[in-house]
């Protein structure tokens with residue numbers, strides 16, 4: 124065993140030092156992890172994106188033919204642009220029993236604590252394998268993990284549990300909503316505003332579509348509510364976040380764009396709202412636009428399509444993580460994670476990690492050292508577990 128050793132805090136400092144904002148490459152971090160694991164005799168599989176600039180990493184310690192435990196985290200972080208930081212976001216500052224830095228809570232600490240334990244996992248004769256699954260582009264719509272999830276069965280047996288270490292303060296989360304987001308552009312036809320009948324008003328048709336989305340949102344609220352689910356609110360929400368269009372008061376607007384999303388209750392059909400929106404476009408709005416000019420149109424681009432995490436109450440995966448975290452009950456959260464993507468592919472998944480989502484994405488993001496210690500204890504219990512069975 125030749126490589127440098129890191130304790131949890133040293134490893135957190137190391138991982139935070141790589142600027143892995145989603146828009147840039149994460150390869151420096153991935154190469155560091157691959158080298159670190161390689162020094163422990165652990166082989167890493169890299170699964171690159173099309174550009175070759177980013178990669179997922181999947182590595183296995185222990186037998187490959189036994190269902191194991193996956194420790195999963197995203198390596199990317201949100202931008203620091205425009206945020207008022209008191210220190211360099213990519214240099215961890217330790218102060219008041221906290222570690223400050225971008226990604227300390229969301230979610231490099233979980234990855235770092237798991238990696239700091241890798242020498243212990245690697246030097247033990249594991250009966251149950253432990254896998255590291257590191258993704259990219261989580262913060263921009265969970266775009267990276269599916270490439271890895273698709274291939275992981277080639278590297279090792281299907282896992283018995285995937286632990287996604289997003290910040291839950293080490294609570295065990297077994298359900299979250301899905302997130303599907305879109306960007307729609309209405310292409311109209313410009314005319315002088317005195318000639319509305321010869322133009323195609325992109326804003327007016329855009330507004331019609333926004334109103335349609337509001338109707339769908341009301342329908343979800345009124346007819347598809349699940350008060351027992353624990354979610355707040357307990358139904359799929361439909362939301363329009365931005366809308367832009369037009370250039371001047373006296374011009375029939377050429378373009379109108381709007382961004383929208385729905386946050387889907389787990390178990391609901393992820394395509395339904397998107398399909399109904401598209402049917403409204405095709406059957407109601409486009410015919411009116413084309414009646415004036417067939418060069419007009421409406422495009423919708425998918426920005427994110429992340430399934431929810433459906434609770435599997437009492438499942439072995441949930442029971443295992445509850446035991447490791449010494450918790451009796453599971454919780455639900457409002458934010459999306461990669462857990463739903465793992466689950467959709469048949470891998471039982473729960474969310475449990477150190478730090479608080481309240482600190483995520485903010486300036487002066489931090490993690491409490493007590494959270495780091497709690498996660499270390501969790502990992503030690505996991506080590507006992509994978510040695511024994």
Ligand SMILES: [Zn+2]
Pocket residue numbers: 197229230261289
């Ligand atoms: Zn995250």
